[in-house]
Amino acid sequence: MTHRIALCGDLLDLTADPGWQVDAGPAVRFRPDSCLLIDEAGRVAGVEADAAAVDAWLGSAGQRVDCRGRLVTPGFVDTHVHAPQLDVIASFGTELLDWLNTYTFPAERKFADALEARRGAELFLDALLACGTTSAMVFPTVHKVSAEALFEAGEARGMRLLAGKVLMDRHAPEGLLDDVEQAERDCVDLIERWHGRSRLAYAVTPRFAATSTPEQLQMAGRLCAAYPGVYLQTHVAENRAEVRWMAELFPAARSYLDIYAGHGLVHDRSVFAHGIWLDDADRAVLRDARASIAFCPSSNMFIGSGLFDWGQAEAQGVAVHLGSDVGGGTALSQLRTMADGYKVLALQGQKLTAWKALYAATLGAASQLRLEHEIGSFRPGTLADLVVWDWAQGPVAQRRLEVARDLHERVFAWMTLGDERNVVATWVAGRERYRRPDATAIPQPAR
Incomplete structure (x- = not known):
């Protein structure tokens, strides 16, 4: 200017x-x-x-x-959203695990192509801006080029973005799998080129525990330790069938969240999407680590995952902010997310005021991300x-x-x-x- x-x-x-x-x-x-x-x-x-x-x-x-x-x-802050999933928004008839296999994974495979990744990133960020969202914590895909395209498009628009290559080395189709060694090299290269550049920050991004081997989760923990300023984003306790699957895959873990804690992934820059089916011990771990939950009411209702208890989480010291979770969510608009949040809480006898909702989408999210000096208020x-x-x-x-x-x-x-x-x-x-x-x-x- x-x-x-x-x-x-x-x-x-x-x-x-x-x-x-x-x-x-x-x-x-x-x-x-x-x-x-x-x-x-x-x-x-x-x-x-x-x-x-x-x-x-x-x-x-x-x-x-x-x-x-x-x-x-x-400007609003969206703390959980998937850039490549615009093509599957408003898809019919499945819960989480079937939804991933039926809709999400086929859509994400296309982002191996650099032109498709660039087109998708530009469409996604322009759509965020049109909804009043100026900062976001974003999942691209497993492909390094998809993260690069997102960072490039974010830098061109001057936006505050937190993102990172998705980590998946099992339980996903061909074309969406990486391996521990190459994934680590890709993440290190992306961190060293993009983290702290313009208004960009890197987020270590295991999709969820099921799609990463213990070895890959350990690698993700090493990255968080080696680069203390990076963030961590993933999913936790979204769906009851998912929680049961995690118990089968990681029988030594006390809970779904404990899988991440055991690999060094629960810290003060960790954002866990959903957190519907956590227990008191899990919430104590989040509180003590100063980690937080991205509440995604639109997605939770649309996919039928359950009702997140914001009041209980906050009473136990856990910070909560808002995510649209497109494409499970049905709109990038944080206004729609707030309105759906009111409905989810009303079903549990809680009343979400306009002030609390607005805080969660602005200064509250900024503060939890350690960015209140830059965004979230006037x-x-x-x-x-x-x-x-x-x-x-x-x-x-x-x-x-x-x-x-x-x-x-x-x-x-x-x-x-x-x-x-x-x-x-x-x-x-x-x-x-x-x-x-x-x-x-x-x-x-x-x-």
Whole structure:
């Protein structure tokens, strides 16, 4: 960027965990009709409501973007999603293990081809941006080229991505299997070329314990130890049949999670997707390691895996954030994920407030990933990853907005009735990277 920008709208972000109450106090920061000041480096310089002060800060070369009357939030963080699975989203009729064999594995085999991997990565990241997601923890495929394509596309868009070549050396079809030695060489090369470059980070990525031999899991643990800044992402305790299978494959392990713990894979940068069928001892292990769970309600309901108990996990000290889990999930939109999360918890007598959901998709995820200095809020110094939203789309949502009695009711209606159609524009590091085709009401930045 070569100039300053003031983006004006209804600014909403979180400053801390709001808890489970509608009255969240100072944790919720709402500044209507205010301007987010973005400096020449694409970072947040502050917030200002006074027009004269905004003009003075902009100076003669600054630009103003008028989004007044629209909601502006930090960009969303998706902590569990599969880039190659757009082709199998909304596939009918199977639970997890059959779903992998019937739909997922055939789709992922195509990503051995460099052109297909590049096409898929670009489509996937552009789709994330169109849904208001600016940062993500992503599974590519077992193919090294698929991870390279994802990193290249993420760097070109300036996005914060955490990803790594998937590890699978058994219980998968030909064309999706690696081996311990070559996989380790590939991971080391990818780590040394991509980890810490631009806004990219490497995540050691065993698909799940069943598709890695003990030797490969040991190798994954060595990588985590050798490169302390890398992340770990995998699946755990998603489906009851899967849990039973793990007990057969690893009879010496106390539990599914214990398989990972025994190979050095449970640490403070570990993100475990699902965690539905964990027990108290497992949650204590996660708590003590400061590892976390990516709650994927859309996928859990669609594939029939079960109902994750967020309240219990948090009460036992485990951090929770949100994942769309496409293609098991049915939308990349984190708004849809939040709305499905509300339904999953409601079935268990819990109530997910708009504040808690928004925190999990922004500052909460950023904090757990040790990235709160960069993403998740409008704190000065963070990068200006943000989304401009229509508060409502369509007459029903518009009417609901009009009769809302307070701010939480407005935001909850937006969360529950909204989706990617509410996204007007998505900005990454102070640059507009997506604009809805019909969103002509926002002028090009101009003084």
